[in-house]
Amino acid sequence: MKIICVGRNYADHAKELKNEVPAEPVIFMKPKGAVLLPWKPLYYPEFTDDLQYECEVVVKICKNGKYIQEKFADKYYDQVTLGIDFTARDLQRTQQAKGLPWEIAKAFDGSAAVGEFVPITVETTVSNLAFQLKKNGETVQDGHTRNMLFTVDQIIAYVSKFFTINIGDLIFTGTPAGVGPVNPGDMLEGILQGNKVLEVEVR
Ligand code: MG
Numbered sequence: 001m002k003i004i005c006v007g008r009n010y011a012d013h014a015k016e017l018k019n020e021v022p023a024e025p026v027i028f029m030k031p032k033g034a035v036l037l038p039w040k041p042l043y044y045p046e047f048t049d050d051l052q053y054e055c056e057v058v059v060k061i062c063k064n065g066k067y068i069q070e071k072f073a074d075k076y077y078d079q080v081t082l083g084i085d086f087t088a089r090d091l092q093r094t095q096q097a098k099g100l101p102w103e104i105a106k107a108f109d110g111s112a113a114v115g116e117f118v119p120i121t122v123e124t125t126v127s128n129l130a131f132q133l134k135k136n137g138e139t140v141q142d143g144h145t146r147n148m149l150f151t152v153d154q155i156i157a158y159v160s161k162f163f164t165i166n167i168g169d170l171i172f173t174g175t176p177a178g179v180g181p182v183n184p185g186d187m188l189e190g191i192l193q194g195n196k197v198l199e200v201e202v203r
Contacts, residue, residue, distance in 0.1 A: 001166065001168040002030075002031070002163075002166070002169050002170075003029060003030040003031070003034060003112050003169070003170045003171075003172065004027065004159055004165070004169060004170070004171045004172070005027070005029065005030060005056075005085055005112075005171075005172040006026060006027060006150065006155055006171070006172065006173050007022075007026035007027075007028060007174065008020075008021065008022050008026050008149070008174065009025070009026075009148050009149050009150055009155075009173060009174025009175075010143065010147050010148060010149065010175065010176040010177065011147070011149060012147070012176060012177035013054075013174070013175050013176055013177045013178075015177075016177050016179070021149065022149070024158065025149075025150045025154070025155055025158050025159070027159060027162075028102055028103075028106060028107075029107065030106065030107040030111060030112045031107060033109050034107050034108065034109060034110065034111045034112040035112050035114060035170075036084075036086075036110045036111075036112060036113040036114065036200065037114070038114060038115055038198070038199075039199055041200065041201040041202065041203045042086065042110045042113065042200055042201070042202050042203070043110070043202075043203050044183070044184050044202055044203065045088065045108060045110075047088065047091070047104075048088035048089075048091055048105075049090055050088065050089040050090040051086060051087070051088055051089075051181065051182055051202075052086070052087045052088075052089045052179050052180060052181050052182065053086065053133065053135070053140075053141075053179060053180065053181075053182055053188055054084060054085040054086070054087055054175035054179050055082060055084055055132075055133035055141045055175055055188075055190055055198075056083050056084070056085050056172045056173055056174055056175050057080060057081075057082060057083075057126065057129055057131060057143075057145055057152075057173045057192075058081050058082060058083040058115075058170050058171065058173065059077040059079065059120075059126060059152055059170070059171050059173065060079040060080075060081075060117055060168070060169075060170055061077055061165050061166065061167060061168065061169040062077060062078040062079070062167060063075060063167060064164065064165065064166050064167055065160055065164070065165055066160050066163075066164045066165070067160055067161060068156050068157055068165070069157060070153045070154055070157040071153075073152070073153035073154075073156040073157055074153055076156055076165065077120065077126075077156070077171070078119060078120055079117040079118065079119055079120060080117065080118060080120050080124055080126055080129070080192070081114060081115040081116055081117045081118060081192065081197050082131055082133075082190035082191075082192050082197050082198045083112060083113055083115060083170070083190075083198070084112075084113040084133075084188060084190070084198070084200060085106065085111070085112065085172050085175060086106075086108075086110065086111040086112070086113065087105060087106050087111070087179075088104070088105045088106075088108070089105070091104055091105035092105035092106065112172065113200045114170065115190050115197035115198030115199075116197050116198070117197075118192070118195075118197065123193065124193060126145055126151075127145055127146060127151060127152070128145065128146060129144065129145040129192060129193060130143070130144050130192075130193060130194075131144070131145075131190065131191060131192050131193070132191045133178070133188060133189070133190055133191075134188070134189040134190075134191065135182070135186055135187070135188055136186055136187055137187075137189075140178050140180060141175070141176055141177070141178035141179070142176070142178065143175070143176030145173070147176065148174065152171070152173060155171060159171075182202045183202065184202055184203055185203075186202045187199070187200075187201050187202075188200045188201075188202070
């Protein structure tokens with residue numbers, strides 16, 4: 001499986017990092033080894049001094065496909081949860097400044113925390129999901145998927161032009177504003193439509 005991630009998919013987050021709002025989806029990937037399974041802790045990596053959370057809606061692919069049309073894309077995912085795209089912001093900034101790839105800042109072991117998946121139903125239509133991230137009990141991110149610049153269906157149509165998508169692949173759909181640092185001892189909780197689906201303790 002692979003993890004496909006979208007950068008800068010909410011205008012308010014692009015602005016907070018002083019990035020331009022993109023005309024096409026910004027895509028990057030994480031390897032399978034980046035997955036942090038539900039309810040597992042993350043050990044603070046020694047190579048960064050600025051580990052940050054980015055809470056994102058994550059969908060799971062249920063059908064193999066390539067060149068998927070937007071109008072059929074909703075047949076290709078059937079479960080949703082929240083995830084955290086953990087980012088070594090200091091490494092990302094130095095890589096970006098040099099025009100180098102992001103992987104060491106974004107694709108390291110444990111950098112893709114995933115919550116418990118829930119089936120997509122009328123109540124969990126991906127275009128109409130409210131979600132929050134709490135850090136030590138305080139809400140630090142409060143997002144809604146209606147504010148995505150590119151919908152999940154548009155992302156799948158775009159990505160599948162380049163990459164075959166396979167059953168079990170995950171798509172991290174981008175983070176809203178409010179990203180920030182974590183430190184050992186912090187507790188992160190993700191709330192999707194009022195239900196806690198994600199918990200990560202940083203150690
Ligand atoms: Mg992200």
